[in-house]
Amino acid sequence: MFELTDRPIDSTALQARLTAPEAGALTVFEGRVRNHHLGQPVTKLEYEAFDDLARLEGEAIVSEAERIYAGAKVLCVHRTGPLQIGEAAVWIGVASAHRQTGFAACRHVIEELKLRLPVWKKEHHPGGAAEWVNCTAEAAARTGANEMFARQAALPEVGAAGQQKLAAARVLVVGVGGLGCPAALYLAGAGIGHLTLVDGSKVEHSNLHRQILFTTAEVGAPKALAAAARLRLHNPAARITSHEGEFTPQNARALVAGQDVVLDCTDNFTSRFLLHDTCLALGVPLVQAAVHRFEGTLDVFRQGAGGCLHCQWLGRTPGDLDLAGNCAGGPVFGPAVGVLGVMQAAETIKLLLGHEGDAPRQTRLVNLLDGSQLIIERSARPDCPVCSRLDQLKAAKPTTVTDTSLFLNAAGVTALGATAQTIYLTEPGEAAPGGRSAVAALDLARLRELAAAGPLVLTCRYGVRSAALARLLRGEGTTNVFTLTQA
Numbered sequence: 001m002f003e004l005t006d007r008p009i010d011s012t013a014l015q016a017r018l019t020a021p022e023a024g025a026l027t028v029f030e031g032r033v034r035n036h037h038l039g040q041p042v043t044k045l046e047y048e049a050f051d052d053l054a055r056l057e058g059e060a061i062v063s064e065a066e067r068i069y070a071g072a073k074v075l076c077v078h079r080t081g082p083l084q085i086g087e088a089a090v091w092i093g094v095a096s097a098h099r100q101t102g103f104a105a106c107r108h109v110i111e112e113l114k115l116r117l118p119v120w121k122k123e124h125h126p127g128g129a130a131e132w133v134n135c136t137a138e139a140a141a142r143t144g145a146n147e148m149f150a151r152q153a154a155l156p157e158v159g160a161a162g163q164q165k166l167a168a169a170r171v172l173v174v175g176v177g178g179l180g181c182p183a184a185l186y187l188a189g190a191g192i193g194h195l196t197l198v199d200g201s202k203v204e205h206s207n208l209h210r211q212i213l214f215t216t217a218e219v220g221a222p223k224a225l226a227a228a229a230r231l232r233l234h235n236p237a238a239r240i241t242s243h244e245g246e247f248t249p250q251n252a253r254a255l256v257a258g259q260d261v262v263l264d265c266t267d268n269f270t271s272r273f274l275l276h277d278t279c280l281a282l283g284v285p286l287v288q289a290a291v292h293r294f295e296g297t298l299d300v301f302r303q304g305a306g307g308c309l310h311c312q313w314l315g316r317t318p319g320d321l322d323l324a325g326n327c328a329g330g331p332v333f334g335p336a337v338g339v340l341g342v343m344q345a346a347e348t349i350k351l352l353l354g355h356e357g358d359a360p361r362q363t364r365l366v367n368l369l370d371g372s373q374l375i376i377e378r379s380a381r382p383d384c385p386v387c388s389r390l391d392q393l394k395a396a397k398p399t400t401v402t403d404t405s406l407f408l409n410a411a412g413v414t415a416l417g418a419t420a421q422t423i424y425l426t427e428p429g430e431a432a433p434g435g436r437s438a439v440a441a442l443d444l445a446r447l448r449e450l451a452a453a454g455p456l457v458l459t460c461r462y463g464v465r466s467a468a469l470a471r472l473l474r475g476e477g478t479t480n481v482f483t484l485t486q487a
């Protein structure tokens, strides 16, 4: 449960609300007002929240924590109004069966609040001066991004320009298991701007020897959700979107359209062919890996280069291949998926920077038992039914936007037609970037008016506020409101 209050926080009374006989642990976190900030003395604070939006987002964060950490009961209270030095500004209590779940859920809630809760803080300084600080913007800006990537940007193959390319990139990771975990961790660490994770399964104990984003505290959690939370801790400046569900023929195009690179980290041929064909049709490079016991293969597929997955398996159907055995449920050497997942991250970064070399025309075989590597040159087979009609594929319209989900890319916005309006949401004290139509994020009445007039696409500095407001308006029954995936 999430609450806002303008009264002092009474920790004892709140703890009493979390009494549960089955809970062996009560974990409490209190965030207090301190007398300094960024080297400046602070005499008191005021918190102002956009109540409806803050409650919606706060409730979403708490319910996510309860879904990831099974059995945790979470109560979170955030203050509004004037606060004195030493007063509690935020209180989080978690009742759980075990301490590990309590600590993990508590940390999840405080970190997500810092990044997502629409709260403004007015700091008062000695002498009467005061300034508004947006907590989410401050949290995002304070991530030390320049230092985090300094050693990578120092590589001549990357540089400042390359680092900017990575920050602007959108990468889709399908499957957050043995391959997807290390791949996504290295991509978030490299500064990829927007990662989307797709997985419909839940964390099991038998995953933990190789799925390094999860611990025993996350057993039972939806993988996509738990992995996204873990990656945001690693790089709070990255946008991490989770899609809890399988990659299916129904959602394939909507998920792949607009991505710069896609990683296939799935464990079955049915998904592998679907992902491959979707990427080929939309012209999005695909980095595919598969592991069997101690051995793995790595392929980079790109429209028109070095043949395709159908060339490799000519005459076989995904169904046949899956029946012949796949890696789901079989024995697997943890470091083998680790190495292959990290190689997928490396190939993805190289593609984004234009350093992919011959990789799109090669299959790489890696054997962790004897330490060997083998590179096989790939070429299109003249009898391949897919490669022989590549011209048709290339001539097809790059994207057909049939996606009615909340998130749209630039092509999706164009497809909404000329009546659609894109609005930049400003925070107090913020001016909209050059010439964009803007509305103050707090002006919900104006946004309702605009949505009534036609399709409305919201965008903002970090994409957090716009997504939350779009969800709020959708919740009111307004269906033609969207949020732009790249500001």
Ligand SMILES: [Zn+2]
Binding pocket: 307, 308, 309, 310, 311, 312, 380, 381, 384, 385, 386, 387, 388
């Ligand atoms: Zn082919």
